[in-house]
Amino acid sequence: MSVTATTTFDPESYETEAIVLNGRRVVGGLAEGEAMVTNDHISGWGGVDPRTGSVIETRHELRGQSFAGKVLLFPGAKGSSGWSNTFHLTRVMGTAPAAMLFVEMTTKVALGAVVTRAPAITDFDRDPFEVIRTGDWVHVDADRAVVQVYRRRRRESGA
Amino acid sequence: MNLNDDERAMRDGRDGPAVAKAMDLLCRYGEALGAERLVDVRNVAGTLGAATPFMRDFALKHGGMDAVFSEFNLDSDEVVEVPPFKVYTTHLQQGLDPERPKEFNVPEEIIRIYRKGERYAAERGMQMVNTCTPYLVGNVPVKGEHLAWMESSAVIYANGAIGARTNTEGRESAGAAALTGKIPYWGLHRPENRLGTHDVRLEVTVDTTADWGMLGYWVGEIVQEQVPVIDGLGPVPNLARLKHFGAAAASSGGVEMYHLVGVTPEAPTRETAFGANTPGETLHFGQAERRATWEKLNTTARDPKVDYVMLGCPHYSIEQIWEASRLLAGRKVHPDTELWIFTPRAIKALADQNGYTKIIEDAGGKLMSDTCSAMSRGAPEGTRVAAFDSAKQVHYLPAILGIQGWFGTTAQCIDAAVNGRFTAGPEI
Numbered sequence: 031m032s033v034t035a036t037t038t039f040d041p042e043s044y045e046t047e048a049i050v051l052n053g054r055r056v057v058g059g060l061a062e063g064e065a066m067v068t069n070d071h072i073s074g075w076g077g078v079d080p081r082t083g084s085v086i087e088t089r090h091e092l093r094g095q096s097f098a099g100k101v102l103l104f105p106g107a108k109g110s111s112g113w114s115n116t117f118h119l120t121r122v123m124g125t126a127p128a129a130m131l132f133v134e135m136t137t138k139v140a141l142g143a144v145v146t147r148a149p150a151i152t153d154f155d156r157d158p159f160e161v162i163r164t165g166d167w168v169h170v171d172a173d174r175a176v177v178q179v180y181r182r183r184r185r186e187s188g189a
Numbered sequence: 190m191n192l193n194d195d196e197r198a199m200r201d202g203r204d205g206p207a208v209a210k211a212m213d214l215l216c217r218y219g220e221a222l223g224a225e226r227l228v229d230v231r232n233v234a235g236t237l238g239a240a241t242p243f244m245r246d247f248a249l250k251h252g253g254m255d256a257v258f259s260e261f262n263l264d265s266d267e268v269v270e271v272p273p274f275k276v277y278t279t280h281l282q283q284g285l286d287p288e289r290p291k292e293f294n295v296p297e298e299i300i301r302i303y304r305k306g307e308r309y310a311a312e313r314g315m316q317m318v319n320t321c322t323p324y325l326v327g328n329v330p331v332k333g334e335h336l337a338w339m340e341s342s343a344v345i346y347a348n349g350a351i352g353a354r355t356n357t358e359g360r361e362s363a364g365a366a367a368l369t370g371k372i373p374y375w376g377l378h379r380p381e382n383r384l385g386t387h388d389v390r391l392e393v394t395v396d397t398t399a400d401w402g403m404l405g406y407w408v409g410e411i412v413q414e415q416v417p418v419i420d421g422l423g424p425v426p427n428l429a430r431l432k433h434f435g436a437a438a439a440s441s442g443g444v445e446m447y448h449l450v451g452v453t454p455e456a457p458t459r460e461t462a463f464g465a466n467t468p469g470e471t472l473h474f475g476q477a478e479r480r481a482t483w484e485k486l487n488t489t490a491r492d493p494k495v496d497y498v499m500l501g502c503p504h505y506s507i508e509q510i511w512e513a514s515r516l517l518a519g520r521k522v523h524p525d526t527e528l529w530i531f532t533p534r535a536i537k538a539l540a541d542q543n544g545y546t547k548i549i550e551d552a553g554g555k556l557m558s559d560t561c562s563a564m565s566r567g568a569p570e571g572t573r574v575a576a577f578d579s580a581k582q583v584h585y586l587p588a589i590l591g592i593q594g595w596f597g598t599t600a601q602c603i604d605a606a607v608n609g610r611f612t613a614g615p616e617i
Binding site for chain 1: 214217218221222223243247260261264339340341344356357358359360361362375376414443563585588589
C-alpha cells in the first residue's frame with residue numbers, strides 16, 4: 031500500500047511532537063494528509079457530490095467543501111442506503127478522502143469505508159474530536175490502527 | 190471472521206470468480222464492522238441501476254454490465270462474469286420510468302440502456318419489481334427471517350412491522366449477498382440489538398396516514414438510530430400507515446427498528462420490547478409535539494399556489510391508489526398543476542385493470558412506476574411549489590430540487606391538485 035499525500039508536508043507549520051491515538055482497523059493501509067474535521071454526520075446519497083468530493087447537504091457545516099485527499103474525521107454516516115455507492119463513486123472519480131476516521135459504527139459507514147478503500151480507523155482510545163483540528167497534519171497507519179497528529183502551529187493572536 | 194467450510198470454499202473459488210469476489214467483499218465488510226461470522230440469507234433487495242450517462246460510459250470503457258456489476262456490486266478490480274444469483278433477489282426503485290421518457294426528460298439511448306440493464310438482471314434471476322416497497326409485490330418476509338435489504342423505508346418495515354432481521358445494506362453488500370446467500374451477522378441480526386431503547390407514549394390519537402408520518406418524523410429526530418417503543422396506541426395501524434411511519438422515522442433519523450406495544454411481532458408487551466434494557470425518561474407525543482412536527486415538515490412552504498402534487502412515497506399500495514381515485518373521481522386537476530402518483534409496476538397493472546388508472550388520467554393526473562421524484566430528480570418542468578402526503582418526500586425533495594414543499598393528508602393533496610392551491614393548516 032503506497033502512502034498518499036496530496037498536500038506537501040511543510041514541517042515549519044506543525045508541532046514536532048505527534049499526539050498518538052490508537053484504535054481499531056476498519057480498512058488497512060497508510061495515508062497522510064491535512065485533517066478535515068466535522069461534528070456533523072455525513073449523508074452519502076443526496077449529501078455528497080462524488081464528482082468533486084464536496085458536501086452538498088443544506089445546513090451541513092462542510093457544505094461546499096471538498097474532502098478529496100484529506101484525512102476526514104466525522105462522527106459517522108446517516109441517511110440513504112446509497113451511502114456506500116456514493117463514496118464508491120468518489121474513489122472511481124478520484125475525489126475520495128485520503129483516510130477516514132469516525133466514531134459511530136454502522137453498516138453504512140463500514141461498507142462505505144471498505145469500498146472507498148481509504149485507510150480507516152474507529153474505536154479510539156481517546157476522543158479524536160478533542161485532539162484533531164481541521165488543518166492539522168495527520169499520519170494514518172491503519173494496518174497498526176495508529177494515528178499520529180501533528181498539530182498546526184497557531185500564530186499568537188493579539189499581542 | 191470465522192468462515193465455515195462452505196464459506197471458505199466459496200472464497201477459494203469453488204463456485205467461480207464472481208462468488209469468490211463476493212465472499213472476499215463480505216469478509217472485508219464483516220471485519221470492518223467487527224462481526225465474527227456470516228449468517229445465511231435467502232432474501233435480498235438491491236439495485237443494479239446503470240441508466241446514467243456516467244454508468245453508460247463506465248460500461249462502454251470497461252466491458253459492459255459485467256464490468257458495472259464487478260465494480261459497483263462486488264467492489265472487484267477485476268471484471269468477472271456474473272452467474273445467476275444464488276438466492277431470491279428483488280430490485281429496488283430505479284432512476285426513471287421507462288414508459289415516461291418525456292416526463293423524465295431522458296433520451297431514447299438511456300431508455301435502451303435501462304431495458305438492457307433490466308434484461309441483464311432478470312436473466313440472473315433478479316425480480317424486476319423496481320420498487321422501494323418489495324413487501325407490496327411478492328417479497329413479504331417472515332418473522333425471524335434474515336435478509337440483506339437496502340432502502341431505509343423497506344429495512345424499517347421489514348424489521349419493525351414484520352419482525353424480519355436486516356441491517357441497512359448497500360449496493361455492494363446486497364450484490365455479494367445475492368451471489369452467496371450470506372451477510373455479516375451483526376447489528377439487527379442479533380436479538381439483543383433489537384430491544385427497545387426509548388419509551389414513547391402517545392397522548393393524542395394517531396390515526397390517519399398523515400398522523401403516522403408525523404409521529405415517525407418526530408420520533409426519528411429524537412431517537413436517531415435507536416429503537417423506540419411506542420405505547421398508548423389508538424386504532425391499529427394498517428400497512429400504509431406503517432409504511433409512512435417507518436419511512437419518516439428513517440428520514441429524520443436513521444431508525445431501522447421499532448416496537449408498537451401490542452401490535453408489532455416483537456412487542457406483545459412493553460416488558461418484552463425492552464427486555465434487559467432500561468429506558469430513560471419517557472417521551473410524550475401530544476398536541477404540541479404534533480403541531481411542532483407539522484411546522485417542521487412545512488418549513489420550506491410559503492406560497493399556496495401549487496405547481497406539483499406528488500403522491501406515492503414510499504410507492505403507493507393498491508389501497509392508496511383506490512383511495513386517490515375515489516377522491517379524484519369526476520374532478521379535474523387544475524390546468525397549472527400536475528399530479529403524479531408512483532407505484533410498483535405490478536400494482537400499476539392492477540390499477541389499470543381495476544379502472545383506477547383511467548379515473549386518475551381522466552382527471553388529468555398520471556400514474557407512474559419504477560421511480561419517484563427524489564430518485565429521478567424528476568418533477569414537472571418549472572415546479573416551484575409542490576405538495577406531498579409523505580413526510581419522507583417533503584424532507585428530501587425540496588432540498589434536492591430547491592423548491593417549496595407542503596405536507597398534508599392525501600385528501601388535502603388531491604384538493605390542492607384540483608384547486609391549484611394548498612390551503613390546509615396544521616389541524617389535519
